[in-house]
Amino acid sequence: MLLRCTINxxxxxxxxxxxxxxxxxxxxxxxxxxxxxxxxxxxxxSCLVLLDGDPVxxxxxxxxxxxxxxxxxxxxxxxSRVYGALRSFLSxxxxxxxxxxxxxxxxxxxxxxxxxxxxxxxDIREALSExxxxxxxxxxxxxxxxxxxxxxxx
Amino acid sequence: MGDARRQTPVQSGxxxxxHRPQHLNELLxxxxxxxxxxxxxxxxxxxxxxxxxxxxxxxxxxxxxQELKRIRRTDRFMDIGPALTISRILSTGRHVIPRVxxxxxxxxGSPSLRNCATLGGNLALASPYSCPMTALLALESxxxxxxxxxxxxxxxxxxxxxxxxxxxxxxxxxxxIRVPLAExxxxxxxxxxxxxxxxxxxxxxxxxxxxxxQEIQDLRFxxxxxxxxxxxxxxxxxxxxxxxxPLSGREIDGVCAQLGELIEPVSDPxxxxxxxxxxxxxxxxxxxxxxxxxxxxxx
Numbered sequence: 001m002l003l004r005c006t007i008n009x010x011x012x013x014x015x016x017x018x019x020x021x022x023x024x025x026x027x028x029x030x031x032x033x034x035x036x037x038x039x040x041x042x043x044x045x046s047c048l049v050l051l052d053g054d055p056v057x058x059x060x061x062x063x064x065x066x067x068x069x070x071x072x073x074x075x076x077x078x079x080s081r082v083y084g085a086l087r088s089f090l091s092x093x094x095x096x097x098x099x100x101x102x103x104x105x106x107x108x109x110x111x112x113x114x115x116x117x118x119x120x121x122x123d124i125r126e127a128l129s130e131x132x133x134x135x136x137x138x139x140x141x142x143x144x145x146x147x148x149x150x151x152x153x154x
Numbered sequence: 155m156g157d158a159r160r161q162t163p164v165q166s167g168x169x170x171x172x173h174r175p176q177h178l179n180e181l182l183x184x185x186x187x188x189x190x191x192x193x194x195x196x197x198x199x200x201x202x203x204x205x206x207x208x209x210x211x212x213x214x215x216x217x218x219x220q221e222l223k224r225i226r227r228t229d230r231f232m233d234i235g236p237a238l239t240i241s242r243i244l245s246t247g248r249h250v251i252p253r254v255x256x257x258x259x260x261x262x263g264s265p266s267l268r269n270c271a272t273l274g275g276n277l278a279l280a281s282p283y284s285c286p287m288t289a290l291l292a293l294e295s296x297x298x299x300x301x302x303x304x305x306x307x308x309x310x311x312x313x314x315x316x317x318x319x320x321x322x323x324x325x326x327x328x329x330x331i332r333v334p335l336a337e338x339x340x341x342x343x344x345x346x347x348x349x350x351x352x353x354x355x356x357x358x359x360x361x362x363x364x365x366x367x368q369e370i371q372d373l374r375f376x377x378x379x380x381x382x383x384x385x386x387x388x389x390x391x392x393x394x395x396x397x398x399x400p401l402s403g404r405e406i407d408g409v410c411a412q413l414g415e416l417i418e419p420v421s422d423p424x425x426x427x428x429x430x431x432x433x434x435x436x437x438x439x440x441x442x443x444x445x446x447x448x449x450x451x452x453x
Contacts (some may be wrong), residue, residue, distance in 0.1 A: 001172060018172045019208060042198060042267050045390050054241070056265040064172050065217070108266070130264050 008076030045131035074103035195275030236274020258289035289377030356425035400446035
């Protein structure tokens with residue numbers, strides 16, 4: 001079937017098999033390697049993308065559901081101020097840019113800050129709970145989000 | 155590890171056909187023509203990597219049907235479209251939907267899973283571990299089921315016919331979930347897990363009641379994840395209605411013993427049948443003992 005959608009700001013039109021997941025379309029057909037498949041059951045969060053601004057597990061979303069939607073992966077966040085601020089925090093604090101958890105963490109935080117300009121610690125914890133991270137530590141990332149939201153909306 | 159091609163099972167069989175009806179009449183006509191088609195709501199229970207989607211020759215997508223994505227509220231009830239995502243229902247607000255249902259919906263998966271999962275899909279899976287199903291049982295909700303030839307209303311208690319089995323007839327589609335809006339001044343929703351929040355629960359408890367002037371005016375409770383279908387029995391609740399608080403130890407023991415007789419626990423890797431039996435009775439005992447502290451204890 002023909003899938004038409006906007007991916008990272010570019011309008012795309014591509015032929016996809018009806019039962020293919022959005023994850024496989026993004027990785028195999030579009031070469032967006034930041035989206036990874038690990039658990040394939042919506043638990044690990046390495047396949048997280050934004051669908052019309054909401055975080056979803058792309059391994060669970062059939063590709064045809066992306067018709068007429070806006071899909072954002074971490075590649076599409078490059079010009080976002082939130083992304084820039086969080087990347088700076090990671091490098092200043094010498095935190096690893098892990099290819100499994102960091103893209104998902106950046107996406108959920110961007111989605112959170114777009115909806116809630118002033119998130120509290122509980123909001124941030126809930127958003128970060130999407131992703132299984134064993135490299136950075138959730139509290140460090142929580143501090144990064146709080147600092148970013150304060151700096152951005154001061 | 156990172157390559158989806160190596161992780162995802164290879165698609166087999168014919169390529170399959172997707173139908174995306176826009177309106178209810180279109181959906182019902184399609185489903186009566188292809189009653190073996192897979193009705194797909196949030197797709198979180200039938201992942202693209204899962205067998206259900208791979209095996210289906212024909213898939214009908216419910217999320218494009220406008221009539222299934224509406225919420226309507228009157229003074230007496232709330233009609234929830236089964237194809238609405240759980241996040242969308244939650245976004246109507248804690249004070250709009252009954253509190254126990256709100257808490258039950260919040261306990262479904264993670265926030266991003268709730269962005270896809272639908273309430274109708276959750277019910278149609280007929281899982282004993284469904285939190286919303288337990289809350290809807292206690293709230294005495296009803297479901298509208300439609301075919302091209304007519305419709306019928308079914309209490310939630312008669313919808314699940316076993317683990318993974320529903321009372322849906324051939325060609326029938328769940329089109330509305332009606333939740334009565336009564337005045338409850340207490341509501342408790344609890345989910346007991348043995349292996350953390352991500353695991354299937356061992357016991358789900360939902361209790362609601364109306365207490366006034368140290369008297370139980372109405373009381374309902376439902377228990378999920380214990381039997382293959384949710385437990386709700388008016389015969390246990392009725393003797394408590396009209397009783398003055400505090401309840402005696404003998405009355406509490408009687409209610410717990412009655413519940414114990416109804417339990418035929420499922421066995422799975424998450425918990426043993428004996429643990430389920432003991433915990434279900436303990437949670438009920440805790441709930442009733444807390445009633446005795448009314449109004450000191452606030453739910």
